[in-house]
Amino acid sequence: MTRLTTLLLTLGLSAGALQAQTPVSGQALGAAVRTPATNLQSGQVTLPSEGGFVAADVDALSAPEVMVDALTTMTSGATDTQASTAQSTAHLENVNVLNGVITAETVIAATSSWVSGAAGWNAEGSSFTNLTVNGVPLGSGDYLPAPNTRVDLLGVGYAVLNEQIASGASGITVNMIHVVLRNALTGLTTGEIIVASASSSAGN
């Protein structure tokens, strides 16, 4: 856990009581690619500020940078005088990033945010199944790397696995795979790939 993450978590969990019946927000995303050649977002859903439920299904995603057999994203939330809650999931099946540089049988991003007297968030339920990076298995079966685990992708750039970005007392974004593409010669960023992203917030 990075210092920045620890600080954000501490701030988030100790922020104390927030006003109830506060607005909620939530988003989920199956995959997003931004390169000079590709610009796509697949399965993006956004929760209205008053709560509700939004879901999206994508039967197959096939882009040069990302292939997914099927994905479903969901975000839901509610707000009342007692509590406000929001939660999001992105559930992907058979993921292949950059033609096999990163693969996984299942990728699930899950976040939950709440404010009820105190505010908080977690990313419990997020995991990979049979994850490989650079052809090497990471973990076995159901596996969740430590938050913000960085792995280099030779000649490509690097990836952050289980990237967690907190915001405020209850805001959290989890990007299960975040690839930063870099020019091998200049080191300049040339693009980004995000796979399985969920975010939620209550009262932020």
Add this chain to the structure above:
Amino acid sequence: MSKRTTLSVLAGLLGATLVPVGCRESVSPERRGHPAPAFAAAAATGIALDQQNGALGPTNSTMIRKGFNPTNPRLGSAIIATFYWLGSTNIIPTVSDHLADGTPVGNTYHLVANVSADNIAMATFVATDVQNFPEGTFPTGEKILVVEATFSAQIADGGVLISSYTGVDPVFAQAFGGFAAASGSGSAPTIAHPGAIGVNAGALAYGATMANVVVGLTPPADFTPLNGGPMSNNAIKTDGDFAVRASAGLVDPQWTWDFDQGHPGTWLASAIALNPAPPPAATHLVFTVQPSNTTAGGTISPAVQVAAQDDAGTTVVGFGGDITIALGTNPGGGTLSGTATVTAANGVATFSNLSIDKVGNGYTLAATATGLTGATSAQFNIAAPPQARAQVSGGGRIDPSIGKTTFGFNMDGRSGPPFQGEMQVVYHGGTSAMTRIHSLVIDGLTSSPDPRGGVCITWTGSARINNSDQRRFTATACDNGQPGSSHGTGPDRFGISVDGSISTGLTDLKGGNTHARP
């Protein structure tokens, strides 16, 4: 002196010769007997005294007989008749019965104990499952059942004590549990006892004594005197007593004869045991607590009870087999839930958590048990549960056996049905393809407490499976307060079933949240 009622002694001679088995000893009387056979079961209703009568008197006859006036025994009961007499020891009678008007009855009386000494003798006979006479009270006497002994030689004095008992095993060979007999003499207060016999639980212990002098007599403790207590005349004194033992053990009735130097005497004593009738066998099942009307998914209360009963309609408390409940008539196409097979206790099986998931009028339950005729309950109805005006939203992940499952939903039960709301559930296990369940219509929404202290909201409706197959589903989300709400303590839960073919069970959340607003 005759203690009670009449004694009829008719003249007559019949050639029966019986060998006495008792013997006489002045200090340590010899005792004879045999142990009771082992019968484990106790009677369902127990042995009880039914009728009794008896008398002594000079006879100068070969015959002693006595009627059960004014009330005959119950049919099927057992009769014990003890004959006392002065005279030869080898003239033990044959015993038969008839009505007072002379109509033969024909029950069989078995000699079960006899003893003689010093020119006094007594013999006890038993007839089980007596039949062929009218039950009831007959003040005019014609239909009174008479027990009659015919001796092989004339006797100068004697009498008889007759008593009948319900609850005795109707088969003599099984009813007779053993005997003991003894004799002795004394010139001081003397304890007369036949020796111990074993009795089974619930068995009848019957004892009789006789002496050739008329002195004081103390009956045995823990026994009930028959016919009002000892009987006596100028020549002999007799007594008969009985007891029903709740538990198995030894019985040795002891009388105290108040012999003295001026009145030395000889005593006889015998005891027999009769076993209770075996518990009746269960033959069929009966709903003793019928199922009540309730709501779909609600527990049927009070608990349904099914009893194993015998042909007489009495619950057989010894029945401890399994009884199984299933749906009989199923007008709503419902499914019975709960513990459907229960082991009977004291003959009764109690089904305390039965429920039916679908609405319908005229349901019945069918009860079965191996070897017994089954039973069908009365009809009852399953109504729709009251709709909850609750709201619930949530989402997250569970890991049931069908595979990793993510879900999300938002239900509003404040108006409808149909209710506003939407749900999606996605799962896949191993390498199988992803399955998506997306709600189309929400037409039921109920609320119930969660044992963890929170609240569960259940909604039903139709859903598409993988965007094609439309099927019924039931989903439940329970808000127990972790994280982010004040309901109960413990993980939130979620579960869904689709037409019985897909079921996650109600499963703790691995991630996410449920937020109920009941």
